[in-house]
Amino acid sequence: MSxxxxxxxxxxxxxxxxxxIDTFRAEGGLWEQHRVEDVATPEAFERDPDLVLRxxxxxxxxxxxxxxxxxxxxxxxxxxxxxxxxLIVTQNVDDLHERAGxxxxxxxxxxxxxxxxxxxxxxxxWTETLIERPPCPECGEPALRPDIVWFGEMPYRMDDxxxxxxxxxxxxxxxxSGAVYPAAGxxxxxxxxxxxxxxLNLEPSQGTGWVDEARHGPATQVVSDWVEEILGxxx
Numbered sequence: 001m002s003x004x005x006x007x008x009x010x011x012x013x014x015x016x017x018x019x020x021i022d023t024f025r026a027e028g029g030l031w032e033q034h035r036v037e038d039v040a041t042p043e044a045f046e047r048d049p050d051l052v053l054r055x056x057x058x059x060x061x062x063x064x065x066x067x068x069x070x071x072x073x074x075x076x077x078x079x080x081x082x083x084x085x086x087l088i089v090t091q092n093v094d095d096l097h098e099r100a101g102x103x104x105x106x107x108x109x110x111x112x113x114x115x116x117x118x119x120x121x122x123x124x125x126w127t128e129t130l131i132e133r134p135p136c137p138e139c140g141e142p143a144l145r146p147d148i149v150w151f152g153e154m155p156y157r158m159d160d161x162x163x164x165x166x167x168x169x170x171x172x173x174x175x176x177s178g179a180v181y182p183a184a185g186x187x188x189x190x191x192x193x194x195x196x197x198x199x200l201n202l203e204p205s206q207g208t209g210w211v212d213e214a215r216h217g218p219a220t221q222v223v224s225d226w227v228e229e230i231l232g233x234x235x
Contacts, residue, residue: 004196005084008161008168009075010186012091014175014202015219018069021062021094040150050131056146057129060112063093064127068100071174071219074227076101081231087164091176091183093148108155108183110148119143155182168195172226175200175219178207187211200226 119141171190
């Protein structure tokens with residue numbers, strides 16, 4: 001690791017699953033109760049806003065009852081102690097990275113604890129329900145929607161992500177299926193740009209063939225072990 005200074009980490013649902021947060025594609029997971037088309041597209045929100053708002057109100061409430069696990073804590077330690085560049089790009093819409101203490105985090109798919117006002121374009125932290133159409137904290141209009149990137153919408157801050165990938169010495173994919181684009185393409189982008197690549201996942205992903213090294217097991221184990229290899233035992 002002596003030649004590694006700039007690290008980009010991609011985290012997916014597998015990082016938060018051990019905290020009791022449903023994974024996106026797992027059998028019995030969150031989306032099996034609802035078709036994606038019914039709750040996670042702009043068209044769904046236009047067609048049945050009450051259904052969509054209730055769905056995200058429940059998710060927002062549930063997220064706040066969960067706690068960071070050892071994988072989140074290990075990455076927060078890496079964030080605090082790594083002297084070089086670090087960016088944690090997460091596909092997750094929970095705030096467990098931040099609650100664990102990580103600061104260099106980019107939410108490419110939005111956040112449950114944030115709302116977006118379609119009237120004034122402001123984004124605000126939000127922990128309550130939306131079903132009653134509360135006013136925007138900035139402009140007062142009842143035009144709030146979940147600040148979530150739905151299918152058919154562009155993920156956030158893609159220019160920043162690709163700039164980080166271009167400079168990265170090491171790209172680490174953690175807890176991802178390798179099936180959801182554009183994030184699924186990051187490992188290939190990073191490898192073609194010259195970064196070393198590592199996968200830490202419960203099982204081989206669809207992107208395993210692009211990594212230099214893969215370690216498989218629960219995130220709480222493999223992530224904690226990897227961070228300890230880099231930083232040494234906690235003091």
